[in-house]
Amino acid sequence: MAKPVLWVTRQLTDPVMARARLDYQVIENRDDHVMTSEELIRASRDADAMLICHSEIYTKDVVAQLDPRLKMIANHSVGTDHCDLQALADAGICVTNTPDVLSDATAEIAMLLMLGAARRAYEGDHMVRTGIWHDWAPKMMNGFQITGKRLGIVGMGRVGQVVAERARGFDMEIHYHNRSRLPASVEKGAKFHSELESLLSEVDVVSLNCPASAENINLMNAKRFTQMKAGSILVNTARGALVDEDALLDALNSGHVRAAGLDCFKNEPGGNPSFSDIPQIFMLPHIGSATDDTRAAMGFRALDNLDAFFSGKEPRDKVN
Missing domain, CATH: 3.40.50.720 (NAD(P)-binding Rossmann-like Domain)
Incomplete structure (x- = not known):
């Protein structure tokens, strides 16, 4: 045959x-x-x-x-x-x-983006590469320490569960929003939020790990960004369609959202050119599974x- x-x-x-x-x-x-x-x-x-x-x-x-x-x-x-x-x-x-x-590899990138956004990795790398790092000061490059903070996972599927496990290594308190609550053996002490708004207002970092289904297009829009805790961080390793990028820019420029770590964008390849002017955004070219x-x-x-x-x-x- x-x-x-x-x-x-x-x-x-x-x-x-x-x-x-x-x-x-x-x-x-x-x-x-x-x-x-x-x-x-x-x-x-x-x-x-x-x-x-x-x-x-x-x-x-x-x-x-x-x-x-x-x-x-x-x-x-x-x-x-x-x-x-x-x-x-x-x-x-x-x-x-x-x-x-690909759950492990994508979860690794989620942690990289979280740390990169929180600790101002792009700005620090740029300082060293361009030769503008001339001194040290107590207030230089102070970022956001994630140890012990609250992580909110939107979409507690395979990838979300691995992200939670990795984040526990940083003593983070895990919260999650999902279509349905998981068994206690899978939750491992994570706090379930039946409403996304409840999660957004409580956590310090929001990690998007849900599919880009029709109901999730622009899930993170202007209203949802205002519901996020002031000074919190957005991480997206799922799909660019989940985020209203203009609304994210407004939230970052206002300072309400501290920083963002993004591995995916509405337009790929290429991303959003407007993001290049925002040092608070740490970006990667959709490489979540790239090992x-x-x-x-x-x-x-x-x-x-x-x-x-x-x-x-x-x-x-x-x-x-």
Whole structure:
């Protein structure tokens, strides 16, 4: 029996590509560019499945033009907000994601952003690199100490739970807002807030770890920023769509929000140019899962789902 044809839309880690070539007839995007809608539509004519990343966008209009040959899309990501899942299901295309395997790496970045924002990492780095660090003073570069402070986690799923565990190492008091309360064995003493407003007013750091579902678009808006405790910090390692960026700028410029640590933005790649003028923002280019171990694990999880599908089983991580 001929191997299924698999279109891999980005260059994945070497071990993942090597495994893919063993089990599939692989078509590769060799220069690793972000494929356009037209390219995705054309690619569907040649493939039984596609292994894609968050950079490939499958809107309802794109899905309507996909070739019937395409039967599966395996995401190399946890988030699926770039895919119209209902349209893909209606077209008979199975969609999977890669949960579990990137929680540790993303939680590490959340802690890096929290510390970087709180301790003014961008400003300090800039001082040393540009040669403007000439002396020491008791009030120079004083930041916000997170040890013993209150951390509010919005979305206590896999990543949120690991963030909580890492933050406990800093003796932080954990609060969380979730669609439903977790069992006591998972909470581990964390305080549950059924209403987001309650959490925002009590904590010193807010970490966004929830999906960018339709109801969560601009979750952090002007009203919500005013509800945050004065002088608190925002951290976002989830999706840029969760934050009204103009409202965040206003909150930072007013001083009500002390600082922000951001790994994701509404416009990617590139981010928000207005953020570059704000030293209180510590930014990274959406690298929450960017470790060798995690990116390999994500690729292998996607291939596991593909293997299950083509062996006649339901993939473990089917999302539609």
